[in-house]
Amino acid sequence: MQQFFTVGPSQLHPQYELFWQESYRNQVGSISHRSQQFRDIYRFTEEQLRILLSLTPEHRVYFTPSATEIWERMLLNVVENTSFHLVNGAFSKRFYEFSGLLGKQNLCYEVPQGQGFDDVAQIEIPSSVELICTTQNETSSGIQIPTEDLILLKDRHPQSLICTDIVSSAPYAAVNFEKMDMAFFSVQKAFGLPPGLGVWIVNDASLKKAAHLKQKGILQGAHHTLESFEKNHLNWETPSTPNVMAIDVLGKMAAYMNRMGIDLIRKDTEVKFEMLKHFEASHPGVRYTTNHVAHLSRTVCVWTCEKNPKDILEKMKARQYLLAGGYGVGKAEQIRIANFPSSTVQDMEKMLQCLSEVIS
Numbered sequence: 501m502q503q504f505f506t507v508g509p510s511q512l513h514p515q516y517e518l519f520w521q522e523s524y525r526n527q528v529g530s531i532s533h534r535s536q537q538f539r540d541i542y543r544f545t546e547e548q549l550r551i552l553l554s555l556t557p558e559h560r561v562y563f564t565p566s567a568t569e570i571w572e573r574m575l576l577n578v579v580e581n582t583s584f585h586l587v588n589g590a591f592s593k594r595f596y597e598f599s600g601l602l603g604k605q606n607l608c609y610e611v612p613q614g615q616g617f618d619d620v621a622q623i624e625i626p627s628s629v630e631l632i633c634t635t636q637n638e639t640s641s642g643i644q645i646p647t648e649d650l651i652l653l654k655d656r657h658p659q660s661l662i663c664t665d666i667v668s669s670a671p672y673a674a675v676n677f678e679k680m681d682m683a684f685f686s687v688q689k690a691f692g693l694p695p696g697l698g699v700w701i702v703n704d705a706s707l708k709k710a711a712h713l714k715q716k717g718i719l720q721g722a723h724h725t726l727e728s729f730e731k732n733h734l735n736w737e738t739p740s741t742p743n744v745m746a747i748d749v750l751g752k753m754a755a756y757m758n759r760m761g762i763d764l765i766r767k768d769t770e771v772k773f774e775m776l777k778h779f780e781a782s783h784p785g786v787r788y789t790t791n792h793v794a795h796l797s798r799t800v801c802v803w804t805c806e807k808n809p810k811d812i813l814e815k816m817k818a819r820q821y822l823l824a825g826g827y828g829v830g831k832a833e834q835i836r837i838a839n840f841p842s843s844t845v846q847d848m849e850k851m852l853q854c855l856s857e858v859i860s
């Protein structure tokens with residue numbers, strides 16, 4: 501069997517088969533999304549995510565088909581004029597571009613690909629900005645924004661809403677939700693589930709802003725608005741038919757992770773991160789793009805390679821290991837390796853042993 505160290509879709513979590521079977525046996529794929537059975541599933545999944553991610557009591561969870569859809573819904577629903585974007589790679593850049601395509605004034609502060617933000621306190625953000633958009637974990641560049649920097653941004657700009665993309669770092673990312681209005685992820689990355697479900701976490705201030713725009717008559721889209729998500733959520737329902745089985749399985753996965761404890765999941769991730777760092781330090785053929793350890797993503801490792809990365813990927817594939825190629829600017833010279841909960845310390849060890857042979 502092949503083992504996927506790709507960064508999304510990625511290796512399915514070893515528990516997935518069991519959870520999927522349970523869901524299948526309970527005929528969850530056929531139930532109505534207006535049934536009590538579905539309401540119980542929605543409520544359970546939200547409760548488990550609340551525990552796992554340390555959401556505040558006021559944050560709620562809405563479901564969409566993807567994370568990219570959330571970019572658009574968010575910009576339409578809470579931004580009348582201006583969004584500000586911290587751009588540290590291709591995904592944050594695309595989020596920034598969405599805002600322009602939707603006719604908003606999109607401002608940005610961009611760092612070169614492969615670098616992090618040295619001092620977020622120095623970034624000038626006008627007080628007229630309605631939403632500050634951050635990508636906590638940039639899957640294209642392997643760069644993260646440390647939790648403290650996100651807190652600092654909110655502390656310095658309390659008049660703006662702030663959101664963060666944790667698509668490839670949830671549930672590892674320890675976001676402080678007291679200082680975060682909205683966050684979102686999809687399940688095909690670090691949750692180790694098949695693609696097709698986005699999770700949007702939203703607080704009261706964001707809903708209030710959306711209601712204000714509605715009152716002003718600002719176009720918020722014909723498809724689901726925050727108002728319609730919230731109206732349905734009051735009854736544990738969704739505006740349209742969601743991926744019910746994916747919501748059910750996500751709830752079971754989050755409950756499983758809660759039984760393990762998020763601390764243990766984080767510790768495991770950090771052990772594997774240390775292994776990756778050690779590998780890099782002892783193999784001159786691969787290089788991180790920055791020496792700033794605080795900026796290195798813990799869940800997505802990006803290395804610039806001395807040899808042709810295509811060769812490396814092919815040789816690894818012949819040994820049943822799938823790694824990801826570079827993305828965007830780094831396409832021709834980089835490889836990316838997922839450090840998600842689906843792989844154990846031993847899996848990582850074996851894969852790196854193999855990679856060592858391939859690049860030597």
Ligand SMILES: *Cc1c(COP(=O)(O)O)cnc(C)c1O
Nearest residue numbers: 566567568591637639667668686
């Ligand atoms: C994969 C990814 C997305 C897009 O997620 P989809 O579920 O495919 O829409 C957005 N942001 C980041 C950082 C990602 O890694």
